[in-house]
Amino acid sequence: MRTLLAAFAATTILAGAAQATTVYPLDRATILAGSPFDFKVELNKQVKPEDVKITVNGQDYKTVLGGEAQFVELEKGKDDKALGSAILLRGLKISAPGDYKIEVAAGDETKSVTWNVYETAAQPKAKNIIFLLGDGLSVAHRTAARIMSKGMTEGKANGRLNMDDLDRMAFIGTSATNAVATDSANTMSAYMTGHKTAVNAIGVYADRTPASLDDPRVETFAEAVRRLTKKAIGIVATAEVEDATPAAVVSHTRNRGDKADIVGMLLDVKPEVLLGGGSAYFLGKEVPGSKRKDNQDYIKLFQDAGYKLATDKNELAANASAEGNLLGLFHTGNMDVTLDREFLKKGTVDKFPNQPGLVAMTKVALDRLSKNPDGFYLMVEGSSIDKMSHPLDWDRAVIETIEFDQAIGVARDFQKAHPDTLIVVTGDHTHGVSIIGTVDDEKPGTEMREKVGTYAEAGFPNYKDENGDGYPDKIDVSRRLFLSANNGPDHYETFRPKLDGPFVPAVQNEKKEYVANEQYKDVPGAVFVQGNLPKSSESGVHAVDDVVLQSAGPGAEGFHGYLEQSDVYRVLADAFALGAKQTN
Amino acid sequence: METVSSLHLSRRRLIGAAIMLPLTASLVRAADSSLAFGELYGKFGVLGLEFSDKVKRLAGQDISMKGFMAPPLKAEAQFFVLTEVPMSLCPFCSSDADWPDNIVVVYLLEKQTFVQSRQTIEVRGTLEYGSWTDPDTGFVSLLRIRQAEYFAV
Ligand SMILES: [Zn+2]
Numbered sequence: 032m033r034t035l036l037a038a039f040a041a042t043t044i045l046a047g048a049a050q051a052t053t054v055y056p057l058d059r060a061t062i063l064a065g066s067p068f069d070f071k072v073e074l075n076k077q078v079k080p081e082d083v084k085i086t087v088n089g090q091d092y093k094t095v096l097g098g099e100a101q102f103v104e105l106e107k108g109k110d111d112k113a114l115g116s117a118i119l120l121r122g123l124k125i126s127a128p129g130d131y132k133i134e135v136a137a138g139d140e141t142k143s144v145t146w147n148v149y150e151t152a153a154q155p156k157a158k159n160i161i162f163l164l165g166d167g168l169s170v171a172h173r174t175a176a177r178i179m180s181k182g183m184t185e186g187k188a189n190g191r192l193n194m195d196d197l198d199r200m201a202f203i204g205t206s207a208t209n210a211v212a213t214d215s216a217n218t219m220s221a222y223m224t225g226h227k228t229a230v231n232a233i234g235v236y237a238d239r240t241p242a243s244l245d246d247p248r249v250e251t252f253a254e255a256v257r258r259l260t261k262k263a264i265g266i267v268a269t270a271e272v273e274d275a276t277p278a279a280v281v282s283h284t285r286n287r288g289d290k291a292d293i294v295g296m297l298l299d300v301k302p303e304v305l306l307g308g309g310s311a312y313f314l315g316k317e318v319p320g321s322k323r324k325d326n327q328d329y330i331k332l333f334q335d336a337g338y339k340l341a342t343d344k345n346e347l348a349a350n351a352s353a354e355g356n357l358l359g360l361f362h363t364g365n366m367d368v369t370l371d372r373e374f375l376k377k378g379t380v381d382k383f384p385n386q387p388g389l390v391a392m393t394k395v396a397l398d399r400l401s402k403n404p405d406g407f408y409l410m411v412e413g414s415s416i417d418k419m420s421h422p423l424d425w426d427r428a429v430i431e432t433i434e435f436d437q438a439i440g441v442a443r444d445f446q447k448a449h450p451d452t453l454i455v456v457t458g459d460h461t462h463g464v465s466i467i468g469t470v471d472d473e474k475p476g477t478e479m480r481e482k483v484g485t486y487a488e489a490g491f492p493n494y495k496d497e498n499g500d501g502y503p504d505k506i507d508v509s510r511r512l513f514l515s516a517n518n519g520p521d522h523y524e525t526f527r528p529k530l531d532g533p534f535v536p537a538v539q540n541e542k543k544e545y546v547a548n549e550q551y552k553d554v555p556g557a558v559f560v561q562g563n564l565p566k567s568s569e570s571g572v573h574a575v576d577d578v579v580l581q582s583a584g585p586g587a588e589g590f591h592g593y594l595e596q597s598d599v600y601r602v603l604a605d606a607f608a609l610g611a612k613q614t615n
Numbered sequence: 616m617e618t619v620s621s622l623h624l625s626r627r628r629l630i631g632a633a634i635m636l637p638l639t640a641s642l643v644r645a646a647d648s649s650l651a652f653g654e655l656y657g658k659f660g661v662l663g664l665e666f667s668d669k670v671k672r673l674a675g676q677d678i679s680m681k682g683f684m685a686p687p688l689k690a691e692a693q694f695f696v697l698t699e700v701p702m703s704l705c706p707f708c709s710s711d712a713d714w715p716d717n718i719v720v721v722y723l724l725e726k727q728t729f730v731q732s733r734q735t736i737e738v739r740g741t742l743e744y745g746s747w748t749d750p751d752t753g754f755v756s757l758l759r760i761r762q763a764e765y766f767a768v
Binding site for chain 1: 662748
C-alpha cells in the first residue's frame with residue numbers, strides 16, 4: 032500500500048515536470064564506451080513520425096546509433112492524460128569515445144544534449160573490487176564510532192577505525208536529477224551505472240510514463256562485469272537484499288518499492304553470493320510472512336539455478352568454503368541491528384535468534400568469491416546506519432557504524448593478502464546529525480538538558496571496551512556522547528539510549544500529522560523538541576551535505592577532490608578496464 | 616467504552632452501546648475467543664511463518680482483537696489494517712517501509728469514513744486465514760477479520 036502511494040506521488044511530480052522536450056540520457060551524461068543504454072526522446076506534443084528529425088553530431092542518428100528508434104505516437108499518463116509523442120531506442124551502444132551532440136527537432140520543439148562517451152585504461156589495475164557502502168554514513172557517525180569504540184585520552188583518539196587508514200579520498204556530491212536531496216536508490220544507482228537519476232529510481236532514467244519497469248535503462252556495474260569478464264559478483268547487506276542499495280547493483284526500475292520484481296532481476300544476474308534479509312519477497316503469497324502478490328517460489332527458483340541456501344548463522348558458517356553459488360537469507364525483512372542482535376536482544380531477535388552479522392557475511396562472501404581465478408566484485412552494505420538515523424536512534428546508528436568498520440577490517444585483511452584488490456568505502460548520503468558534547472548523569476539536578484556538557488563542560492565520555500570486541504561494553508554509561516539532529520518531526524528527546532528497542536520518535540494522528548510519540552514523554556527529564564519538518568514527516572531526513580569517500584589499492588588514485596557520485600563509476604570501470612577496446 | 620466513529624453505527628453496536636449490561640456480558644464471553652498479536656504465529660522463520668494453533672482453532676469463529684488502526688489507503692474504504700503498535704508509517708526511508716508481519720486486515724460490515732486514532736481499538740468479527748487478494752486494491756492479506764466492527768477501548 033505504501034508503495035502504491037509512493038508510486039502515485041512520483042507520477043504526479045513527473046507529470047508536473049514534463050514541460051520541456053526531454054532526451055535520455057540527459058545532457059552532460061557520461062557513458063562508458065560499449066555499455067548498452069536506452070535512448071528516449073519525450074516530446075510535449077503529439078507529432079507524426081515524419082516530423083521528427085534526430086541527428087547525432089550532425090549525421091542522421093541511425094548511422095551513429097546503429098538502429099532505428101521505435102516511434103510512440105502518444106504516451107499516456109495517469110488517467111489517460113495525453114503526454115505527447117516519444118522516440119525510443121533500446122540497448123544501443125557507442126564504442127568510439129568522444130562527445131556526441133544529439134539534436135532533436137519535431138514541429139516547433141527542439142532540444143539538444145551532449146553526451147561524453149569515455150573509454151578506460153587498456154589494462155585492468157585491480158583484479159578485485161570490494162565496494163563498501165555505509166548507508167547514510169555521515170562524519171558524525173564515524174567520529175562517534177571512533178570515540179565509542181576506541182576511546183579518547185586528552186583529546187587524542189586511543190585508536191583508529193579501519194576506515195581511517197584508507198589513503199585516497201574524495202568529497203562526493205549526491206544530488207539527484209530531480210532534487211538537490213537524494214535517497215539510497217538514486218545514489219547507489221549513480222555509483223553503479225555512472226548516470227545520476229531521480230529519487231527512488233534504480234538503473235534507469237526516470238521517464239514520464241506511470242509504469243515503473245519500462246523506463247530507459249542504463250547498464251549496471253555488475254552487468255558490465257558479467258558482459259566483459261569472468262569475474263564473480265557478490266552482494267552483502269543487512270537490509271533486505273531487494274532494498275535500494277543492494278538492488279542497485281543489478282536492477283532497473285523507476286520505483287525502488289518494486290521489490291517483488293527486483294528479486295526476479297537478482298535471479299537474472301545471478302550473483303555468485305547474495306546475503307542479507309528480505310526473504311518475504313522470495314516466498315509465494317500463500318506462505319505466511321510472504322510479501323509477494325503471486326505464488327512464485329523464488330527460494331526454489333534460486334535453488335534450481337544451483338544456489339545453496341543458508342538461513343542462519345550456522346548454515347552460513349557451514350557454507351563458508353563450499354563450491355557453487357550461495358543465497359543467504361536471514362530475516363523476512365531487514366536484519367536486526369547489532370545492538371539488538373548481539374547485546375540487548377530486542378527488536379525481532381526473539382523471532383530470528385540466529386542471524387549472522389555483517390562481519391561474518393563479509394568473511395564468507397570473500398572466502399567464496401576469492402576462489403574465482405578471474406577475481407570478483409563484492410558490494411557490502413552497512414544498511415542500518417541509515418535505518419537507525421531516520422528515527423534519530425543515534426546509539427543504534429553508531430553501533431552499526433562500528434560493525435560496518437569491522438567489515439572494512441575484514442576487507443583490509445583480505446587486501447593485505449591480495450594486494451590486487453581495490454577497496455572503496457563511502458556513504459550514499461548523510462544525515463543531519465552532529466556530536467556536540469556529552470550527557471553526564473552526575474551533573475546536579477533532575478533536568479536532563481542541564482546535564483548536557485558543551486565545550487569544556489563536556490569532558491570525555493566514559494565508555495569502556497574491556498572485552499576488546501570493539502564495541503562499548505555498555506552504551507548507557509554515565510557520561511555519554513551527545514548526538515543531536517538538525518531536523519526531525521516533533522519528538523521527545525530523552526538524552527538516553529533506547530534500551531527497549533529502536534526509537535519511534537513520532538506517530539501519526541487522525542489528521543495524518545506526525546506528532547511526538549507519547550511513549551517517551553514520561554522518561555525522566557525528557558523534553559519536547561518541536562519538529563522543523565512538515566508534519567507529514569515521520570522521521571529525520573537525509574542531508575544534502577557531501578559524503579566522504581575513502582579508498583585504497585590499485586586504482587584508488589582516481590578518487591580525489593570533488594566528484595559527483597556518478598563519477599565514482601568511472602573510477603571503478605577504469606580499475607577493471609571495462610571501457611577498453613581489447614576487452615570488447 | 617465509546618465508539619470511534621459515530622457516522623455509521625451498526626445495529627449490533629447500537630444495541631451494545633445502548634445497553635451496558637449485555638455488552639459487559641459479551642466481553643466476558645469473548646475472553647476465550649480474544650486473540651492477541653503475540654498469539655498469531657506459532658513459528659517464525661526465514662522460509663515463512665506458521666499460524667498458531669489458536670488461530671487455526673478460532674478460524675471461522677467470532678473473535679475480538681485489540682490493536683491500532685493503521686492510516687488507511689483511502690479516506691473511505693471498507694477495510695483497514697490493524698497493527699500491534701500505533702503505526703509510525705515510515706520508520707525508515709521514503710518508499711522502502713513495508714507493513715510488518717503482525718498485521719490483521721479488518722473488513723467492516725459496511726463502508727465508512729475512518730477516523731484515524733492513536734487510541735487502542737477492539738475489533739470483533741469472524742476470523743479467517745489464508746491468502747486472499749482484495750479485488751479493489753490488490754492488497755494481499757493472510758489473516759483477516761470479516762463482518763467486523765470496532766470500538767475504542
Ligand atoms: Zn534513508
